[in-house]
Amino acid sequence: MTPYSGLLFFYLLALFLIPAVVLGLMGKSLKQYGFVFSLIMLCIIFGEGGQLGWLILFYLWQGAVFLAFRRWKGKRPVLWLAMILALLPLAFVKLGEVWSVFSVFRLLGVSYMTFRGVEVLLNLHDGTVKEISLFRWSYFLLFFPSVSSGPIDRCRRFLADLEGQNSQQEYILLLRQGIRKLIGGAFSAIVLSGLIWQYWLAPLPAKGILPTLSYMYGYTLFLFFNFAGSSSMAIGTGYILGIQVPENFNQPFFSVDMKDFWARWHISLSGWLRDYVYTRFVMASLKNKRFKNPRTASYIGYILTMMTMGLWHGLAPHYLLYGAYHSALMCLNEYLDLHWKPFKKLKRQVWSQLCCVLVTFHLFAFGLLIFSGRLL
Amino acid sequence: MEQKIAEVIANLCGAGLEEIEPELALFEEGLLDSFAAIQLVMELEEAFGVSLDMASLPRESIATPAAIARLIREKLG
Numbered sequence: 397m398t399p400y401s402g403l404l405f406f407y408l409l410a411l412f413l414i415p416a417v418v419l420g421l422m423g424k425s426l427k428q429y430g431f432v433f434s435l436i437m438l439c440i441i442f443g444e445g446g447q448l449g450w451l452i453l454f455y456l457w458q459g460a461v462f463l464a465f466r467r468w469k470g471k472r473p474v475l476w477l478a479m480i481l482a483l484l485p486l487a488f489v490k491l492g493e494v495w496s497v498f499s500v501f502r503l504l505g506v507s508y509m510t511f512r513g514v515e516v517l518l519n520l521h522d523g524t525v526k527e528i529s530l531f532r533w534s535y536f537l538l539f540f541p542s543v544s545s546g547p548i549d550r551c552r553r554f555l556a557d558l559e560g561q562n563s564q565q566e567y568i569l570l571l572r573q574g575i576r577k578l579i580g581g582a583f584s585a586i587v588l589s590g591l592i593w594q595y596w597l598a599p600l601p602a603k604g605i606l607p608t609l610s611y612m613y614g615y616t617l618f619l620f621f622n623f624a625g626s627s628s629m630a631i632g633t634g635y636i637l638g639i640q641v642p643e644n645f646n647q648p649f650f651s652v653d654m655k656d657f658w659a660r661w662h663i664s665l666s667g668w669l670r671d672y673v674y675t676r677f678v679m680a681s682l683k684n685k686r687f688k689n690p691r692t693a694s695y696i697g698y699i700l701t702m703m704t705m706g707l708w709h710g711l712a713p714h715y716l717l718y719g720a721y722h723s724a725l726m727c728l729n730e731y732l733d734l735h736w737k738p739f740k741k742l743k744r745q746v747w748s749q750l751c752c753v754l755v756t757f758h759l760f761a762f763g764l765l766i767f768s769g770r771l772l
Numbered sequence: 773m774e775q776k777i778a779e780v781i782a783n784l785c786g787a788g789l790e791e792i793e794p795e796l797a798l799f800e801e802g803l804l805d806s807f808a809a810i811q812l813v814m815e816l817e818e819a820f821g822v823s824l825d826m827a828s829l830p831r832e833s834i835a836t837p838a839a840i841a842r843l844i845r846e847k848l849g
Contacts, residue, residue, distance in 0.1 A: 522825060655805060667831075670806055678810050679826050694807040733805070740802060 397444045399504075399544040400585060400629045405441075412436055413636050420567040426638040427558055431531070433637065434540035441544075442504065450503045454485050455538065458513045462533055465517055475521045479514055486510040494711045505543040507708055511668060512537050515551050518672060525551055532558060541633035545626040547644040547664035549634075557639045567638065574635030577628045585625025592618040612765040616757075619764055620648070623662070648760070652743040652752040654722070654729045657760055665705065674701040691734065698726035714769040721763050773820075777840050780815050784808060794838040799831070809834060816840065822847040 634641035706719015
């Protein structure tokens with residue numbers, strides 16, 4: 397069973413959400429039931445998919461790393477060691493996708509759960525999260541609605557929602573928004589993307605310039621409706637459980653440049669990478685004066701960030717190429733921002749802005765064509 | 773404090789001091805990007821003698837000059 401698809405899934409989702417709605421409407425806390433709900437749904441989904449054993453093993457591994465780190469945190473080498481250990485299951489699963497020796501490691505949503513686990517370690521190290529109980533950590537790591545396709549929620553934001561208690565009126569508002577997001581997301585991810593797949597992408601020949609061009613546009617729309625729809629359903633389910641999962645898309649087709657695009661597309665991943673890869677690298681580089689020209693740190697920061705983004709999707713060549721392609725685009729964007737004065741103006745004036753939107757759309761559509769693996 | 777913050781932002785972004793309104797959305801108006809935000813935080817640390825850990829700072833806390841002033845006040849105690 398795949399999350400957010402198929403009648404059986406939605407039947408089970410609705411069934412197990414009923415107690416949450418009743419509790420919410422009575423103004424009661426959803427914290428305990430939300431966790432139970434996550435466990436039930438994870439057992440059904442992972443059990444049916446034959447991955448429950450791996451999920452339990454993953455949880456125990458991450459739990460051991462978390463508890464050990466909480467006990468011995470403080471020094472930087474301890475953080476590095478904990479991060480390497482926390483990333484190990486993800487590395488095995490990604491290796492398994494390209495190397496048959498590791499193919500036994502399969503775990504749905506491992507990329508999303510691992511980033512949540514790593515974020516807790518970083519927050520504990522920074523002191524931005526002083527203390528987190530095993531229960532809260534477990535709920536954050538295993539929060540079912542966004543396990544399979546994100547968004548990647550933030551630890552502090554999630555914990556704040558968990559601490560807060562919604563009144564009856566506040567919950568009614570959340571419930572309304574949640575149901576709207578669930579229905580809108582289902583329409584987008586199932587109906588629209590399904591139609592695009594069936595009537596546009598599936599009939600296209602596998603080779604040829606024109607079919608590939610058509611595939612590029614079709615795949616871009618397919619992926620957007622599918623992914624944004626899945627995210628919306630996850631957010632909607634989160635709302636019904638009283639957790640305001642952050643948005644993942646904000647009209648990406650209206651982006652005026654690639655920096656703008658990454659602030660609108662898969663926002664939770666790009667924000668995570670911005671805060672924990674780009675910012676940390678650039679900040680350390682500036683403080684330690686690693687480069688003569690401070691902007692060099694920014695260029696290298698973009699390359700590191702975008703390559704990490706490619707690797708996060710997988711180790712297959714098309715994902716690495718996707719990361720390299722976006723590294724190049726972000727560096728070009730940075731260069732134009734710095735050295736081509738009319739660029740900022742062009743992005744603001746109506747007609748030239750339209751040109752920027754069109755160019756950006758084609759740049760990321762080509763990126764998604766690389767991502768699809770059709771070119772390699 | 774607000775004047776000093778406006779000066780830091782204006783210097784960094786090459787904008788006129790009169791443009792820096794308290795509720796000016798620095799990211800949305802294109803005055804700050806990820807790199808400029810890091811530079812801004814470093815300059816604020818120097819100007820006010822506070823420690824702001826950019827890597828763990830929510831973006832909203834430096835989204836407007838008014839938000840920056842709140843952050844600095846909070847750090848100064």
